[in-house]
Amino acid sequence: MSVEALVRGLPPHPIGLEEWDALPEGLPAKVELLEGVLMVWSRPSARHQRLAVLVMNALDAVLPPEWCAVPELDVLIEGGPTPTVRAPDVVVVRTATADERTRQDPADVLLAVEVQSPGSRRTDRVAKLAEYAEVGIAHYLLVEPGPPVVLTELVLDDGAYRLVAEHRGTASLALGATVDLDALDR
Template identity: 35%
Template structure:
């Protein structure tokens, strides 16, 4: 393959990519994220990851009040060079802008969820939570797997430091009152 046959997005511009570029790069692989101006290509998901996304999406949608919406694998514009794709988001219904929307804005979100994958552990555990906190997203969940069993670590934003503080960990059931009344039976993963 010659350089003329390579896709344009394979060679980044000198200043890096910008959030809006993701909507205009042809043939970009699905679920490509933008972290610090660099494109991040996502590996195929493992079964645990897919099952957790379904379980959390359904549980959050079932319990979310009417003024909130839940989406899976939608990118979020955090800044000019930051457009990650959380696994699940909960956002204000007022942010709905029609069926062609490709990203939401950080200020629209009340919760971002990441399910840790082996190939993205560093990003899921460190970089992305830091970016979400700096952007002011009030709640963040980090989901880990231990021998196929989920642990949901719940974090809340400390507005003074713009960083997350662990508020609780859940193994069999997520029962919370913030950001709204949530009750998700994590053992349902065995029935999916």
């Protein structure tokens, strides 16, 4: 299905979770739902995807068995008649919920990672930052693809994100993972 066909086939009103769930798999674009409105993003670049995999693998290597790092699982930010569903580039979720469902409840999400793309900076640094904090996601990583690659590490503290560090080169994260951010440019 093309992006145009997808957009043409949508009803001219905000959609609910039932219609969201009915969308076909394997769409040619990244799709999120913002207060019932379908948000269609172009597929990320190879560099973007490689950065996401680099961070995901580093996280997954240090997580205890009850947690796992996975790409682009849907996270339900808000339900109701006009839901919001985000798909972070990487999420750390309870292994049991990752295996049994694709849409995650934020209570089962430990960390969200967004790799910035052209046009996503404000969404990632303002909108998603506020949404993820509001639903209680404990850790948030923002990755600027550079060069140089910069990884901003934030931790939830009393309902708002607090800056832990802005990493360049080698990032030693609070969760115990080490990410060689320069590996992509070697």
